[in-house]
Amino acid sequence: MEIRENILLAPYTTFRIGGPARWSIDASSEAELTEAVTFARGKQSGLSVLGGGSNLLVADKGFPGVVVRVAMRGIREESDGAHIVFTAAAGEDWDSFVSTVVARDCAGVECMAGIPGTVGGTPVQNVGAYGQEVSSTIVAVRALDRTNLRMVDFAAAACQFGYRRSIFNSISRDRYIVTEVGYRLRLHGAPHLAYKDLAEKFADDPIVPSLAQVSQTVRDIRRTKGMLLVEGDPDCRSAGSFFKNPVVSESQLADISARVTKEANLAGSTPAHSIPHFAAEPGTVKLLAGWLIEHAGFPTGFALGKAGISSRHRLAIVNRGEATASEVLALRDQIRKRVIAQFGICLEQEPVYVSGA
Ligand SMILES: Cc1cc2nc3c(=O)[nH]c(=O)nc-3n(C[C@H](O)[C@H](O)[C@H](O)COP(=O)(O)OP(=O)(O)OC[C@H]3O[C@@H](n4cnc5c(N)ncnc54)[C@H](O)[C@@H]3O)c2cc1C
Numbered sequence: 001m002e003i004r005e006n007i008l009l010a011p012y013t014t015f016r017i018g019g020p021a022r023w024s025i026d027a028s029s030e031a032e033l034t035e036a037v038t039f040a041r042g043k044q045s046g047l048s049v050l051g052g053g054s055n056l057l058v059a060d061k062g063f064p065g066v067v068v069r070v071a072m073r074g075i076r077e078e079s080d081g082a083h084i085v086f087t088a089a090a091g092e093d094w095d096s097f098v099s100t101v102v103a104r105d106c107a108g109v110e111c112m113a114g115i116p117g118t119v120g121g122t123p124v125q126n127v128g129a130y131g132q133e134v135s136s137t138i139v140a141v142r143a144l145d146r147t148n149l150r151m152v153d154f155a156a157a158a159c160q161f162g163y164r165r166s167i168f169n170s171i172s173r174d175r176y177i178v179t180e181v182g183y184r185l186r187l188h189g190a191p192h193l194a195y196k197d198l199a200e201k202f203a204d205d206p207i208v209p210s211l212a213q214v215s216q217t218v219r220d221i222r223r224t225k226g227m228l229l230v231e232g233d234p235d236c237r238s239a240g241s242f243f244k245n246p247v248v249s250e251s252q253l254a255d256i257s258a259r260v261t262k263e264a265n266l267a268g269s270t271p272a273h274s275i276p277h278f279a280a281e282p283g284t285v286k287l288l289a290g291w292l293i294e295h296a297g298f299p300t301g302f303a304l305g306k307a308g309i310s311s312r313h314r315l316a317i318v319n320r321g322e323a324t325a326s327e328v329l330a331l332r333d334q335i336r337k338r339v340i341a342q343f344g345i346c347l348e349q350e351p352v353y354v355s356g357a
Helices: 030-042 094-103 196-201 211-224 250-266 289-295 325-343
Strands: 003-008 020-027 047-050 056-058 063-070 075-080 083-089 138-145 150-155 176-187 247-249 277-279 284-287 307-309 317-319 352-354
Touching: 020 030, 030 047, 030 063, 030 138, 030 176, 056 325, 063 176, 083 094, 094 211, 196 211, 247 250, 250 284, 250 325, 284 289, 289 325, 307 325, 317 325
Parallel strands: 020 063, 047 063, 056 352
Antiparallel strands: 003 020, 075 083, 083 176, 138 150, 138 176, 247 284, 277 284, 307 317
């Protein structure tokens, strides 16, 4: 196991931002992962887990402890009647995994094609896109418990998945390091076309599209929005969506609408259009963070120093070239402040901030 010192983290993140890690280790097996955790303990330092670096913002000063890059590889499969359970090592590239299972004509993750990062990162925030979430196919997650160095096998229910949430980024944050994930996919299953934009693309087709067509269409749509990693595309130097879509109660939605209408009336402007929302858990609705941001005065392409909002996606904060983490945080704070002032909602940050603090 090689231990490297003072390696810059920026190149290991999709934001391309961040200072060095005091120590950095690539763990290619569960044994190496255990060794890395033991090493960090010996140094009495913090430990941060790095997958594909696509949902992280690393501080300008970097991380003063050990950064472990999860580098285990391999995919096993087991047939289970009409389904196949694919168990993939945490260091596998997620989009390549999607291509592999789609090529096997297995349904369940085709709409999540093109999401950057590793397999191990997917259960952490219950990755999702275009109407699918990994929680609907994950059957098992294996992880190292950092507190006692034992391996734990979680059934899906124990992961307590929710919208961009699991135990791994909430109640047990920083406790477990995921080493493999099992996904149960339907052999020869039909593609999931619940998402309006995606369904419309195939609306005129007389036959049901193949999984491969759907996953390719998702990648094409993502590319137009700067949500696919494309070398040289400045709009994808980001961590994807920077804020989660807020979930509020129906009565909160009524309050926000009344407040917006009142302010518009006071200002003598046209009363607000209705606030777009979708049904979520019973009694709650999901608002669109992008809409709130835009209506708080931050259009796509907005710039603050070298940080900005993507020109093609209103939820993505981008590095416009040599931006610092401080600049990204300054833009975040400005957005949050105005959204609170205008709508009374505090937007929750999606990417994890990695710092020594
Ligand atoms: C252009 C772009 C588009 C995106 N689109 C989407 C989208 O459509 N939907 C979506 O949900 N997300 C999206 N994301 C966010 C991101 O791709 C996902 O969250 C991804 O799953 C993160 O995986 P990662 O391996 O890169 O994790 P990292 O960014 O390396 O880490 C993120 C967090 O997970 C932890 N972590 C990573 N691996 C492990 C592990 N093995 N064990 C324990 N903890 C771990 C890290 O410690 C950190 O806290 C997008 C990002 C970008 C840049």
